[in-house]
Amino acid sequence: MAVPPGLVAAAAASHSEATVDKPPAAWLYPATGSHPGGRPPRAPVRSHASAPQRLRPPRPAIDQETFVKSMFRLAAVAAAACLALPASAQTLTGTLAKIRDTGTITIGHREASIPFSYLDDRQQAVGYAMDICMRVVEAVRAELKNPNIKVALQPVTSANRIPLLQNGTIDLECGSTTNSVERQKTVAFGPTYFVINVTAAVKKSSGIRSLADLNGRTISTTAGTTSVPLLKRYEKTAGVDVKEIYGKDHSESFLLLADDRVAAFVMDDVLLAGQIANARNPGDFVILGESLRTEPYSVMLRRDDAPFKALVDRTIGGLMKSGEIDKLYNRWFMSPIPPRNVNLNFPVTPALREAFRNPNDRGVQ
16 A cells, blocks of 8 residues: 655654664674675664653552442442342252252142142143142243243142152142141241131031031041041040041042941031032032131142242232232132032132231141
8 A cells, every 4th residue: 555755754754853872883784884785774672771661640548448338339239230140040959949950840739629739520630729839830930031941740649748748759739738837847838828627528417417426426537637636636625536537538538428438527628618519419418517627728848948938928929919819719719610610609718818918828736
């Protein structure tokens, strides 16, 4: 590329005005003493010693108070940055880490806890508790920034639900599990989503009108439920002597009553109502008005897992605060439900309405 003449002239003038010490001739032409035929001259080099030194101005001293404030500001910025990170970028532990690593959340469900968690006519797990747990699944997917988290369904019973949760087979149990102080020693619970009364169902033709009338009779109940210890306590305090037969699930326990093999089925009132509604002859049965105890239901999760517990509490509590829980309740307790399209017609009780207004995970003594 051609250089403009003006620029060449300016450069020459600048060079002529520069003050550079003249080096010895022998240094300029060390081979022959003259330039023609010898080595071309090398440009003189100014030594570092002769170069002018530029001194930086001294930094102002920082007092201790200013330093401490700066450190606090840095710490606050770092903490805010960590909180802003998605769960997938943070160090996860417990159930959330397990779900992230496996890409699957495993739900423990019941097969005959109508209308909470049971199999419909297509053998699909459905119910009030299942709907609530699917909201938790959605929250987990959002928390982990992974909409492809899969859902695995694992049938459980009253007897094995806690062991399967503890050993990691299931991550969340969605059914009709009572939240008790005793159980909280080994597992944790989300906010109460139902409140029941433990009582008994009998045949109208039996002549049984109270729990005391069960004296000397054989009754059924489901293995692994709170009804068992409650019944034994009632026997001691009321002087009632009964013989128990244990069903593996609620359907089996109710069938014992339907087939006249026992005089009563002792269980939670709403579960009794669900079994009666789906019986061949619902009009043959009645639920006693007495109660052995009032109990709260909720989802069950592993103990000492604070991040997952917080997510479950936030999700279910949000359903209650937003009013969406009422829509779920009406779907399963005030409308026809599968498999026989029977309406349980079981309105919200005052105790349950209070639990919706003030979500909590308090266990019964």
